[in-house]
Amino acid sequence: MIETLLYGFTIGAILYFFSIGLSITFGTMQIVNFAHGMVYALGVYFFITFLPFVGRIFPLALVLAILLSLPIAYVIERFVIRRLYGESLDYAIIATYAVLLMGTDAIKWIWGAAPQPVSDPVGVGIRILDVNFPLYRIFIAASALALFGALRFFFRRSIVGKIVAAALEDREGVRCLGLNVNKYFSIVFVIGSGLAVLGGVLYAPIATSEPYMGFHILLVAFAVVIVGGMGNLTGTFISAFILGMVIAVTGRFYSTAADTMVFVVMALVLLKDSFRKSWQRLTGMGTRA
Amino acid sequence: MDFISIAPYKRGIIFRDLALIGGAFVLLAFFLRLNWVIDFTIFAILVLSYDLLYGYMGRLSFGHVLYYGIGAYTASLFLVHVSPNPFGAIAAGIAVGAVVASVIGFIVVQTEGAPFALVNLAFNQIGYWLAASGLQQITRGEDGLPSSVAAVGFLDFNDKPTVFVFALLCMLAVFFLLKTFTLSPYGVLVRSMKENDDRVQFLGYDTFRYQWLTFVLSSTLAALPGALYAIFYGFVAPTVIIPFGNIEVIFAILIGGAGNLYGALVGAVAFKLISNILATTITRWEMFLGALLLVLVFKFRRGLTGYVADFLPRFRGKPATEG
Numbered sequence: 001m002i003e004t005l006l007y008g009f010t011i012g013a014i015l016y017f018f019s020i021g022l023s024i025t026f027g028t029m030q031i032v033n034f035a036h037g038m039v040y041a042l043g044v045y046f047f048i049t050f051l052p053f054v055g056r057i058f059p060l061a062l063v064l065a066i067l068l069s070l071p072i073a074y075v076i077e078r079f080v081i082r083r084l085y086g087e088s089l090d091y092a093i094i095a096t097y098a099v100l101l102m103g104t105d106a107i108k109w110i111w112g113a114a115p116q117p118v119s120d121p122v123g124v125g126i127r128i129l130d131v132n133f134p135l136y137r138i139f140i141a142a143s144a145l146a147l148f149g150a151l152r153f154f155f156r157r158s159i160v161g162k163i164v165a166a167a168l169e170d171r172e173g174v175r176c177l178g179l180n181v182n183k184y185f186s187i188v189f190v191i192g193s194g195l196a197v198l199g200g201v202l203y204a205p206i207a208t209s210e211p212y213m214g215f216h217i218l219l220v221a222f223a224v225v226i227v228g229g230m231g232n233l234t235g236t237f238i239s240a241f242i243l244g245m246v247i248a249v250t251g252r253f254y255s256t257a258a259d260t261m262v263f264v265v266m267a268l269v270l271l272k273d274s275f276r277k278s279w280q281r282l283t284g285m286g287t288r289a
Numbered sequence: 290m291d292f293i294s295i296a297p298y299k300r301g302i303i304f305r306d307l308a309l310i311g312g313a314f315v316l317l318a319f320f321l322r323l324n325w326v327i328d329f330t331i332f333a334i335l336v337l338s339y340d341l342l343y344g345y346m347g348r349l350s351f352g353h354v355l356y357y358g359i360g361a362y363t364a365s366l367f368l369v370h371v372s373p374n375p376f377g378a379i380a381a382g383i384a385v386g387a388v389v390a391s392v393i394g395f396i397v398v399q400t401e402g403a404p405f406a407l408v409n410l411a412f413n414q415i416g417y418w419l420a421a422s423g424l425q426q427i428t429r430g431e432d433g434l435p436s437s438v439a440a441v442g443f444l445d446f447n448d449k450p451t452v453f454v455f456a457l458l459c460m461l462a463v464f465f466l467l468k469t470f471t472l473s474p475y476g477v478l479v480r481s482m483k484e485n486d487d488r489v490q491f492l493g494y495d496t497f498r499y500q501w502l503t504f505v506l507s508s509t510l511a512a513l514p515g516a517l518y519a520i521f522y523g524f525v526a527p528t529v530i531i532p533f534g535n536i537e538v539i540f541a542i543l544i545g546g547a548g549n550l551y552g553a554l555v556g557a558v559a560f561k562l563i564s565n566i567l568a569t570t571i572t573r574w575e576m577f578l579g580a581l582l583l584v585l586v587f588k589f590r591r592g593l594t595g596y597v598a599d600f601l602p603r604f605r606g607k608p609a610t611e612g
Binding site for chain 1 (some may be wrong): 406408414
């Protein structure tokens with residue numbers, strides 16, 4: 001059971017890394033950004049490619065992979081996302097999904113469709129009371145906590161962070177102060193993409209990397225963003241760990257239902273008001289909707 | 290039925306359209322493999338049903354394929370366990386689709402925008418999971434569920450031309466139904482709810498009731514192609530209900546142009562041609578499809594029919610005041 005909990009924390013941490021960027025784009029631009037999954041997958045493949053060249057030094061390959069995916073994220077933001085601001089939901093979804101489709105195909109083209117294994121960079125565990133804790137997973141969970149603290153600092157103390165936090169509340173208000181909101185969104189979008197790549201690379205030794213990995217995490221990450229409240233970064237942090245735990249615990253008792261359970265939680269959160277309204281309709285009580 | 294009655298001259302236009310569309314599909318059947326055209330026709334019904342929900346009522350859903358899958362699985366299970374009568378299977382598929390859509394629709398139409406799309410996705414995922422592993426004893430999970438149909442009178446659904454003609458008639462019937470509905474006062478109401486839900490409420494309409502009705506109608510019509518799929522292929526696997534199937538439907542409607550039914554037909558055929566022909570001739574067809582979609586979204590937003598509309602005024606979306 002303790003292993004399950006640790007697994008839940010690990011998945012939660014990865015989901016948190018991935019969901020920050022998604023949540024910010026959702027909260028500021030009202031755009032469901034499918035292209036986030038593409039940057040994530042591409043970053044992991046960069047990492048796998050660099051790893052042999054840098055003498056299998058995990059952190060160095062990680063930094064290189066993140067650095068290389070930042071310009072790609074910028075191009076996506078500048079030429080796709082920014083042009084979609086203020087558009088209806090469906091066009092944004094189609095355009096970013098098209099980017100995801102092209103990226104996935106590019107990965108299949110360059111690296112092939114076969115899954116790419118990555119070995120555990122730490123490889124040792126600590127034994128406490130006859131339970132083996134893989135050190136690497138503890139490290140992932142701890143780094144998510146550190147990131148949460150760092151992001152809180154970023155959004156409360158740094159000027160870029162403050163501007164973006166204000167724009168999450170009221171975009172027009174910030175523009176009226178004479179600030180170029182787009183520029184700050186670009187910065188935060190690129191940071192969010194970099195964090196997604198970081199999460200992807202950290203996850204690579206646990207999962208297998210394949211071209212469609214971006215698709216799979218996206219669906220779960222949508223649930224994280226919805227449950228946490230769109231654009232609410234503390235909510236995203238909490239919901240990532242809750243849903244990570246849901247995946248781990250469900251997976252332990254009923255392995256095939258793990259992802260579906262996440263959607264059940266998301267549906268319950270989204271339908272909170274609808275259930276109440278439906279009940280009023282059926283019973284004829286309360287005010288008419 | 291005054292509410293869904295339409296002017297006689299429009300009825301004439303509908304029948305002319307039916308003849309043109311039927312002719313076009315028969316012509317396609319001469320040029321392409323019959324298997325493909327049957328597949329196109331079944332997919333076109335699905336896209337038509339989605340057009341009512343998305344194109345006319347403006348509700349983007351990621352869970353439409355759920356009802357398609359329910360239709361397919363119900364029809365298959367009916368053929369296996371109850372009777373090999375194909376008409377019974379279709380009726381069962383539609384009935385179960387309607388019941389599930391009524392229950393789910395009652396809750397989900399009260400949400401809008403992104404939550405509506407994602408709640409439907411959640412239900413679709415649950416349906417996929419039930420088909421793939423939750424109800425494995427019934428659906429046979431990933432192995433799929435084979436079934437066979439018996440001949441009814443002179444109609445033998447193991448014969449491909451018969452299936453084609455029947456699927457085409459179903460498609461034309463769905464087109465007729467949707468065209469009648471959308472030209473009637475009911476259709477004006479649906480389009481008005483897309484423009485501004487609050488103002489329709491100010492006029493005294495209980496918009497929830499019509500949104501629910503439209504959701505159920507659209508979803509029930511999606512169960513029909515599912516049942517046809519089960520009969521035509523004699524095999525149903527969880528891929529029919531997979532949530533990613535919704536993307537294909539949305540692509541098709543965007544390529545064709547949403548909100549005029551012609552676009553749904555054109556888009557369905559165009560999308561199937563792209564994914565069938567390109568997949569065999571160009572290895573990187575997903576890349577091509579992605580690029581095509583970006584061009585569509587940024588440059589040709591009204592889809593194929595939107596540009597034909599500049600030359601043929603009849604394709605243009607009717608103003609909401611016209612009834």
